[in-house]
Amino acid sequence: MMSSSATPAVEARNITKRYGPTTALDDAGIVIAEGETHALVGRNGAGKSTLVSILTGLQRPDAGEVRFAGRQAPPVADRDGWRRNVACVYQKSTIIPTLTVAENLFLNRQSARGPINWRTLRARAHEVLEQYGVAVDAGRLAGDLNVEQRQLLEIARALSFGARFIILDEPTAQLDGPAIERLFDRMRSLREQGVTMMFISHHLEEVYRVCQSVTVFRDARHVLTSAVDDLPHDELVAAMTGEAAAGYQARARAADAGAPAVLSAEKLTLAGRYQDVDLTVRAGEIVGVAGSGSSGKVSLAETLVGLLAADSGTVTVNGARPRPGDVASALRAGLGFVPKDRHKEGFVPLLSIAENATLPIAHKLGRLGAVSPARRRAKAERMIEDLTIKTTGPSQPVGDLSGGNAQKVVMARALADDPRALVVIDPTAGVDVRAKQALLGAVEDAAERGAAAVLVSDELDDLRICDRVVVMFHGRIVKEVPRGWADAELVAVMEGVDAR
Template sequence: MSTVPVVEARQVVKRYGATTALDHADLTVLPGQTHALVGRNGAGKSTLVAVLTGLTAPDSGSLLMNGEPVPRLSERDGWRSRVACVYQRSTIIPDLSVAENLFLNRQETLRGFVRWSAVRRAATQLLERWSVDVDVRRPAGELGVEQRQFIEIARSLSFGARFVILDEPTAQLDGGAITRLFGHIAELQRQGVTFLFISHHLQEVYDICDTVTVYRDARHVLTAPVADLPKPDLVAAMTGENAVVAEERASSARRGPAVLRVRELSLAPHYAGVSFEVAPGEIVGLAGAGGSGKTEVAETLAGLRAADSGTVDVGDHRPRPGDVPAALAAGLGFVPEDRHHQGLVPGMSVADNTTLSVMDRLGPGIFVRSGLRDRLAGTMIDRLEVKTPGPGLAVSALSGGNQQKVVMARALAGDPRVLVLITPTAGVDVRSKEFLLGKVAEAAAGGTAVLIASDELDDLRLCDRVLVLVHGRLTTGLAAGWRDHEVVAAMEGVDLDA
C-alpha cells in the first residue's frame, strides 16, 4: 500500500472576520487508516472539513491529496473523485428510490430517456461491491438512519473517492447499529478506503480508530496512535487542563418537595428511561455531547416534543405532553437552543417578544393592552439591561447578546417555578455570558428550580450538580467541584479508570 498521505494539510489558516477558525492547523491522514479528529465545540473541526471537501478555501497554508495539489473550488467533480463527507444530517432524498439517490443526475440515458433498468442494475452492482444489503427499488424514505448512511458511503465511493469523512456518524444510532456500522467501516478499510472519523464519543475512537488528532482553540494540539494515548491524556489535550475545578457556588436549593419531577421519560430514538428531580432554588446541569438526547429532553419538558412514555410534573401540575401553553401555565419558563429560529419573532418589537409568554395577563381575551405590555416589557428590559432605545424597536435590530437577553427576559417574565435553558449563552460575548449566567443564579436564589441543558463548561460550572446523558441514557451524576476533564470524559462516554 502507498505511503503517500491521502490528506496532508499544513499550517492552514481560515478567518471569518475577526474570528480565527483555523490557526496554522495541520493534519496528515495515511492511506488505509481510520483516523479520528476530535475536539470541543469551536475547536475548528467543521471548518477543517469545509476546507478538506472544497467548500471553502483557506486563507493561507497548503493542502495536498495523494501528494498532489487539490483542484480549484469550482471543479466539483475533481473534489468528488478525491473526498466525500457523510454528514450527521442525511443528504438522501426520501421521495426517490435507492437507485435514484445513488445515481442522481448521472442516470444512463438512450435518446434522451433514462434507462431505468440500467440504473437499477448499476445500483445493485455498486451496493454488492461495497457489501450494502438494500433493495435498490425501495423508497429511500423507508430506510433507517443506519441504512441511509451505508447508501451515502456507497454513493461517495461511486465517484471514485477512497477517502471518506464521517461526521458524527453514530449520533442517531443505537448500540446494535453502531456495531454494524463499525464492522462495515472495518471491511471497507480492508478494501483500501481511508476514513476521517469525527465523533464526540471518545470511546468510539478507541473502538475503531488507528490514529487520533486533537484540535483545541482552532489549533492542532497532537496526533498520536490511539493505542499509545491513555484516555486521560486525550481528554486533557482536548480541554487544555487536567486539573481545573468547577467553582462551587453557595447553593440556593431549599428543603422540601422537588418542583420538577421527571419519571422514566422516553422518546425514541432520542432518549430512554430518563428520571431526575430539581428542587426549588437548585441549578441542575443536563450535559451531553451531540446526539446525547439532552436537547430533546429539555424540549420535551417545555412542551415542544411529546414523550412516548413517562411523566413530567411541575409542582402539582402535570402538563399535557407536547403542549407548550400547558407547560407555561404550569409555571415553566424556557430558553430554546436557537434564538434565531425558535426564540425570537424578528418582525415584532422588543416589547412583543419579551411578553409573548404572558399574553394572557395583558388583556381580556385576544386583546392586548399596549400600555400594560410596555410597562411589563420595560420592567424586564431594565432587569435584563437590554440595550434598546425603546420597547417598540424591532428585536432584529438588536445585537446578538441583547437578543439573547430578550429571550431570557421572556422566560423570566412569568416568574416561573421552573426555568429550562438550552445552551443559554451560545453565540454571545464574554460579558453577556457572565451577565446571563448571573441572572440565572439570581432566579435560583429567588427559589426558581433551574435545569441547564448544555455541553458548555462555563454554563455547567454554575450548577449544583450535573447529570450526564450518553446515547440517550443518564450515565453519570457529578456534584459541584468536578474537574473539567471529568465532565468532558463523562460526556464523551469515556471511563478514565478503564
C-alpha cells in the first residue's frame, strides 16, 4: 500500500467480501491520496467491481473498513451521506433517457418543498452545467445525448452532491479518439480543482496518460500499488496476470483471394450515417472496419446485420439478400453477430448462460417446439469450454458474470449456429487481457472454419488479426490498408489525416 503523511482522501483497508463459497475480495484494499487520479486495474473477476460496490456503499464488507478523509464511512442505509462522499460514473449509463438533462441532474431533489418550479430547476441545472463545463441544453431530453455528453452529465451530477471523490468505471470503452482526449482534458481540469478520482480501465496506455498511481488486484487480492512513473508496462501486465504477457499475437495467416464472396454490401447509403459503401468479404477472410465515432462504421455494421435499414443499396449474406432492417432474416441467411453494447443488446441478464448462448438455435435442441434441457446444457458446456468462460456452470445467470465472461457468452451465441458470416463490433471493449485473447481467438477460429468475418473496432490489437482494414471517415471508405500496417499509418487515416 502507498504511504503518505497527509490524510488520504479514500481508504479501503483489509476488505473481505464473500458470496457463499466464492471470495470476491480477500483482505484487499486501496489508499488514494487527496487530489490524485489513481488507477485500479486487474483482470475480469479480480475484485474491482466488488470494491466499487463497497466504496459506493451499495454493499457492506464482511471485514475491513472504508474511510473518507480520515472519517468512517456512513452506514449503508445513509444514501445521502454516501453521495456527499463518493459518486461513480459506470460503464453502463445511469442517466434516464426519457427525462430532461435538468431532471436527471436533480433527480429526487427537484424541490425542497411544494410543487416543482420548472423554470427554477432549469436555471439551477444551467448553473451546474456551466460550472463544470458541460455544453448541453438543460431542457434537452437525455436520450438525445451522445455517450460523451451522458458521461459529462453524470460527472456534473456527482459533483453537484458535494462529492469530491469520483470513480470512473471504463469511461473510454464507448468513446472515439477525440472524445477520449476531451474526457482526459476534463479529468485533468477536475484534478486541478482538487477532485480525487479512481480510474478503472483495461487500456493500460490510458493509465500511464492520466494517472499518478496504480493499484493492481489479482484473484481477489491486492497485489501492488505503485507510482505510475515507477512501474514499467511489462511489470504492470505481469502483476495483473501473474506472468509476463504481451498484447494479443495474431496468427500467421493468408486469406485466399479466390475464395467465394460470403458477405457483401453494394452502394449502401443511410442518410446522415454513411454513403455509397461497397464491401466484399470472402470465405476465411477477416476484414477490419476502423474510424472515429462519427465515421459511420458502427452504423454500417448494424446495417449488415439488419439492426438498421439502408436508404439504398443491397446486402448479400451467403448468396441471399436478407430483408433490410430485419435481424431474423440475416440470421436465417447464416450470419452471426456480436453487438456494440452487450448490456443493452447482447444478453438477457436474468437468463442462464445456457439459455442466452443457445437462443439462436433453440429450435434445433428439441422437437415440436420443446427445448431439451439436456441438449441445451451439453451445447452450453462445450461453449464454456471452448471460450474458457469462468462460471459455476451453464445454469448461472449471465448478469452474475464479470464483463469479460459476459462478453464471451455473447460471442458464444454469435457462433452457436456455425455462421457462414460473422459481424463483431468492439468485441474487447472493457475486457481484460485473457478475455481479449479468447474473444479474438474465437474470431480467428471462425475464419479458419471458412466464415467471412467483419470486425469493427478502434483497438489496434483487435485489428491486427484482420487480413485487411478498411478505414471510414465521415461516412465513406477512404482507404484500405493491408495486413502488416504500422500503428501511425492506420491511426493517421482513422483520424482523418490522409482524408484531408
